[in-house]
Amino acid sequence: MSSQKWAMQYINGEWKKGSSEKTVENINPYTNETITTIPSANAEDLNEAYQAAEDARSNWEGLPPAEVEGYFDKLITVMKDRKSEIIDWLTKEAGSTQVKAQVEFEAAMAITKEASSFPTRMTGQILPSNTPGKENRVYRAPKGVVGIIGPWNFPFHLAMRSAAPALATGNTIVIKPASDTPVTSGLLIADLMEEAGFPKGTVNVVVGRGSEIGDEFVTHPSAKLISFTGSTEVGSHIGELAGKHIKDTALELGGNNAMLVLDDADIEKAVEAGTFGNFLHQGQICMSLNRIIIHENIHDKFVDAFREKVEGLKAGNPEDQDTVIGPLINKGAVERLQDEIQKTKDQGAELITGGNVNGNVLEPTLFTHVTNDMPAAKNEMFGPVAVIIKVKNEEEAIQVANDTPYGLSGSVFTENIERGVKVAKQVKTGMIHVNDQSVNDEAHVAFGGEKESGLGRFGGQWALDKFTTVKWIGVMDGYREFPF
Template sequence: MTPKTKSFITPEKWQGKVLFSDWEAAEGGKIDVANPANGQTIASVGFGISTDITRAAKEASVAQRAWAKEQPETRKAILDKAADLLEANAEELIPWIMQDSGSTRIKAGIEIEHGAAFIRHAASLATQPMTIPLPDMEGRPNYARRVPHGVVGVISPFNFPLVLSVRAIAPALALGNAVVHKPDPRTPISGGIIIARIFEEAGLPQGLLHIIPGGASAGEALCTTPDIAMVSFTGSANAGSRVGELCGKHLKKVQLELGGKNTLIILDDADIAVAASNAAWGAFLHQGQICIATGLVLAHDSIADEIAKTLATRAQKLPVGDPLSDQVALGPIISDNQIKTIQDIVNDAVKKGARLLTGGTPTDRFYPATVLAGVTPDMQAFHKEIFGPVACIASFASDEQAVELANMSEYGLAAGVISGSRDRALEIGEQLNVGHLHINDQTVNAGPFAPFGGRGKSGNGTRIGGPADIAEFTQWLWVSVQDEATAYPF
């Protein structure tokens, strides 16, 4: 069933189309968008292939030249208006996000709220000073200025499609770039259409933002076409490795924000109930389909069983089903293949001795909140990113062992430490190989003012958000000035 719409989303504008300089059919044709909760088609969108990306990049390159010369105040005003439009139309857009991505109403509302905050932060970047003086050299004045790359390619995932798209699109535009964006074809409305519409209505000049849902060939074209100077990618480590390989081969800047097996360490002086609530939120929010989900709970030996029992009790109270009923805490898993991946990891853990305290059996696309106790390093559940609502509980005997176990991961995205002593938690946390550290909180934390990214398999050391945006979406231009040219002895 297509969501009830007002005038803003205007499906007749974009049904079966992609956004070039205007809405048009793609050479790749079109695809249906299905609600993962029930399989029903909610809309159709255009589906881009490599030639569509090449065309979009060329058009964006032409439009970007004038945009880079536009007054910063003008760019800021357009972005601020886009954020206002996103919030003003929230009640219309939330049902689209729920059906497109399988989000609960609460999670869809978070996407609107955070999406607007990311856009407003990006707007503020447009008017930041971009030039610094340099010491005179050989008697001539010198300065350095941050300048846009040109065209930025953005590839975003299905899980938080609105937020994880605008957090790259908005700063790229604010800083004078044009954007070619490939949202995940499973969530092209949340990750693409909504964004296109708010910027259209905000007055963004045509040709600066292209929205091309597509598959692997479209993504690879973003990394190889010469008209794109930088690629911002959010997704799995495997796909990110391919993006990094192609961008490196074609000498493009690449920003990679990848997956995580994020650890929540619970020390022996922690409040059991509070710690379990943190673990539940971190592990089960949006069915665990979050790169910063709490993937491993490390609890001290003396409290591990009580944490597991308390967490299982909380998990049993979380209803699972179609988010449109507004009676559920967990919605659907994005695909049947992902259901199988989750189940394989759970089965492996149980086979190797983990205790399944609750959950562990899916119904169609719905996977209940699941708790595995007694998880050990020989199990997939200890190391693998599950991307499902599975809390994996392992134990440790000392603070030193907690650090050792946490740092066994190939990933390095987020970690949390919960303790009655802030200083003790900080001492442990600062030994962890991660990009985000949260003291007395779980791992699912993000915001427009923080540099977001990880280490190891979680990224290539780049960051997105906050003070990192200017560094990522612009580059230095060094200028030296003389009143007259001088003669050289050659």
């Protein structure tokens, strides 16, 4: 693909310049160099994209399952062939380390493969009726046009997590990628699908500022479902707009995820898991561990081991194979975290390692003597900051874990698996893992949160249900008699 296309919109199978006078600057978060400047889409471009998706919908919906599967087979091949390019873009645009970029590519591949099975899983039902001579048929159908708002942290996978299932179930799509990652959360996906031969109009991408087209993207009459991954604050606004216009939503929002390390836990294994769960992609993951809750009997040993592990993590250039901590997405994220760190110190927490900044790289940071009401524990940090909270017993650990408006993911460490399951059931969260960390995503399993962490589920049958609707058709064999 020519480099000029990365500054274009993708509408109705064509690459075209955005019509707005405003631009989106695509900046490498490690070097702070401009990758490309993209003329933004405006309301006219947005309407054109939705209209293209609307026009393409009936033909796409009517294709035989094998033909749709053929497009996905080709897409999977294209993704494999262009893997190194995808990883390169994730590194230079999202600040992904090599490990994180590899993890993200594999996750995106998994959801694409899972979605490729959906065309033959669009099943209905025939149910009995209480009316003699009648049967009840339930047919499954696409929702229509799906609007997808992509995030910047796992941009390729999390945009594909909606795009692939939506298309595979017969919908057409319009993607609004994150302004920080317009290529990996949108334009690159369009380019891959174009190479795979997806018909024009089925996939559309509009790059634009939220202030200019954000609300209109949600309220446009063509959009029947809005899928958003991002902050709870923005998700709440999207949900409000969608509700006003009677639109369905899939909202995967923020998290304040806890690892509960019980008194019988394997400390070494918990440290290894906690390190990965805290610091993959600099902690910029909705599922990242935000709090580690430790039983007082093993607290000191855990802290010593965890500190040693954290101090061994290399921070710096994400292009280096051994870098674990790359850059935060932008300077604003660095400044926000520095403020949260200072406030947490001021409230009495002990900073035992990290906290230094070099450009947009924040060293892995570890706090002890933290209480649940301090900023670094109370707020979703979304950065390479770990906090350790000491508790007296299992009951207090559960209470502290639940003392948050969020409920996305979590972790329990114990040598007694059934004890771990019992504790996991008491943590109010959509996902939780025993003897593992919190960052898990399997394409065939229900993914989503409770409370302020979102609505709906992605993955497997749950994604198929979210991107489709059902219709009841009652069929009489003969005619019934009525009382009047």
